[in-house]
Amino acid sequence: MPRRKAAPSRVDTHLHLSRWWNDLPRTGYRPDLDYTVRGLLAEMDRNGIEYGVIIQLHEAPSVAEGLDEARRSTSEAKGRLLPVTTVDPTQGPDEVHHAIELWDRDPTIRGVKLYPGYQSFYPHDPRVEPILEFAHRRHLPVLIHQGDTLTPGGLVKYARPIEVDEVAVRYRDVPFVLCHLGNPWVHEAAELVYKNENVYADTSGLLAHPSAPLFDRMVAQSRRVVEQAIVTVGRSDRFLYGSDWPLEELQVAVALIESLDLPEADRRKILGENARRLFRLPEGKTGRSGSS
Numbered sequence: 001m002p003r004r005k006a007a008p009s010r011v012d013t014h015l016h017l018s019r020w021w022n023d024l025p026r027t028g029y030r031p032d033l034d035y036t037v038r039g040l041l042a043e044m045d046r047n048g049i050e051y052g053v054i055i056q057l058h059e060a061p062s063v064a065e066g067l068d069e070a071r072r073s074t075s076e077a078k079g080r081l082l083p084v085t086t087v088d089p090t091q092g093p094d095e096v097h098h099a100i101e102l103w104d105r106d107p108t109i110r111g112v113k114l115y116p117g118y119q120s121f122y123p124h125d126p127r128v129e130p131i132l133e134f135a136h137r138r139h140l141p142v143l144i145h146q147g148d149t150l151t152p153g154g155l156v157k158y159a160r161p162i163e164v165d166e167v168a169v170r171y172r173d174v175p176f177v178l179c180h181l182g183n184p185w186v187h188e189a190a191e192l193v194y195k196n197e198n199v200y201a202d203t204s205g206l207l208a209h210p211s212a213p214l215f216d217r218m219v220a221q222s223r224r225v226v227e228q229a230i231v232t233v234g235r236s237d238r239f240l241y242g243s244d245w246p247l248e249e250l251q252v253a254v255a256l257i258e259s260l261d262l263p264e265a266d267r268r269k270i271l272g273e274n275a276r277r278l279f280r281l282p283e284g285k286t287g288r289s290g291s292s
């Protein structure tokens, strides 16, 4: 099948590139994956993706080391990879304050990620507040892992979209991103996006490996639920394309959005324009502007 010339303005809002991903061999989508900055950029180029948001993993041994790794990736990628940092609020106020001190000295950070399902806290837990205050002060989005956890040790009760509602209301000018569209609580996620102007959702991690049983039907089902969520909200301007690379191949993740039964203008917004606005990125190489 001839590959369509990809528009160069796409932004992948959910990528992981870290040496602390211990179970990558089990979760990576192909054995020959070039899991380096160079490998990622090459795959982004093949899929018309100009910028990628690199989200720090909760497995990093310390905030400082995670931050350092993210900084190095960003610098090697000459700014095409945008670092999003994280801290575990259950480690106590000293750990959180130490993280914020580090973040305050780092102007390159583009957002903060929370992993409530992995670390057993609710987003409205008072221990999270200093992190939200930081995001407010720096005008940064807060990305929150939602729904299923990759490992059975996670507790998904902490990872439901409804638990984000309270902070979305209390921090009206902080943008929140519900990662993985809240899967399997996609309708709940759509309600939050509908109700709260500061809540977004990303489409990452909805698909298993292409070799998985029923993969084609999984793609069809994911297409249906993403479309349903957008119809529920009535607009597409707070939906963000993301892959969760290396869990999903970029080509497969982009194809899911390209296949949505929506006007081309909406698919373009999801694939890049919305993320450019959220992460305050410059206009695409195509110079396309003025989304409706």
Ligand SMILES: [Zn+2]
Pocket (backbone or CB within 6 Å): 014, 016, 055, 205, 244
């Ligand atoms: Zn992820």
